[in-house]
Amino acid sequence: MKRVDLKRILLMRITLFALVLLFCAIAVTLKQTRDRLRADIPRTGGTMKQLIETEIARATPPFVRDLHGIELTGLEGIGRLVHFCAAVTDIYSRPVVQRCFGDAEAPRWLPASLMRSVVGEEARYIGPVGKYPGIKVGELTVTPNFASVAQSVWSDIRNLLIITAGVLLLNVLVYLPVRRVLRPTDDILRGLGRMEAGDLSVRLPSFELIELQRISDVFNHLAERLENTMGEQRELARRLLEVREEERRRLARELHDELGQCLTSIQAEAAYARELAHDQLPALTPSAEAISRIT
Known part of the structure; x- marks a missing residue:
């Protein structure tokens, strides 16, 4: 156009x-x-x-x-x-x-x-x-x-x-x-450029012309809402990271506690089976020792 x-x-x-x-x-x-x-x-x-x-x-x-x-x-x-x-x-x-x-x-x-x-x-x-x-x-x-x-x-x-x-x-x-009244349009363009670059703290000043002042009010309100929304999104992202890290720690703790107990139980059962096989069934001794070693 x-x-x-x-x-x-x-x-x-x-x-x-x-x-x-x-x-x-x-x-x-x-x-x-x-x-x-x-x-x-x-x-x-x-x-x-x-x-x-x-x-x-x-x-x-x-x-x-x-x-x-x-x-x-x-x-x-x-x-x-x-x-x-x-x-x-x-x-x-x-x-x-x-x-x-x-x-x-x-x-x-x-x-x-x-x-x-x-x-x-x-x-x-x-x-x-x-x-x-x-x-x-x-x-x-x-x-x-x-x-x-x-x-x-x-x-x-x-x-x-x-x-x-x-x-x-x-x-x-x-x-x-x-031309004098429309000169503030340069300020509006600069404000839009800063917002496009990611600076949501930009605010437009007050203008003499009513139409430009309405544009300034809408722009400032939009910039404020965007800034608040971006802040809320950053806070939400931070909270999600915390929740994910907490969940990771909980899973690690559950895996450590439950699996450790199971491995300890298997180790004890393997030791008992090795002792029992040594006394009564020597052929099962290598299998009992392999279970203990893998555990």
Whole structure:
């Protein structure tokens, strides 16, 4: 089974969770910006066309298709609300005037080209520009001001980065007390090592953390019971040795006393038989002497 460090796992998981949330928030911000621009530019394009036609009507006489002198001043009010770029071409597709509202320099970390690729070509309005009495004098193209949009999006991302940095800082602030609280686990491991080596007198100290204190209480109670049990086993083994030695002495004493008496009796009977055989039956004398000798 793979061993893990609780403190390190806690730090890594919270950090990974914060980074995933950051990337998700950035993705949501980019998607919302894309959807907003794709909806705002086409919706406000018609209003911009009317304002440009009003400006053209004031700046040029009727039936004149020349658009020179148009400055798109009528779009300044909308330009303060929606950052866009407007380009007007004449009926021959020659550029007449181009102006961007909400000018801002795109941040280095989020270039305008990247925002252009994120938003896509759907955020665009193209419509004819006419004048009374229904004469087409040019064409209007409205696109987002990607540099200004990038600056706005970068401001939101910067706020997300600040929030993420705060979460990571909080993670570190949580990690430090956890590491301090779990530091006594080294004492627990040393105590377990001493118990494994046979030292049952080891005891764990008191801990600040309630969970570790419970472990300490259980460990000390177990060590005390093991020490008492081992003491009782040693006493039992000693008592068994004493009983066995006492039984051995008793058996030796019984063997000595009973067997000695039997041998003495056999010796006496053999002596009597030898004397009797010597007087009455000499042929039994060797057998009587052999019994006496073996005895």
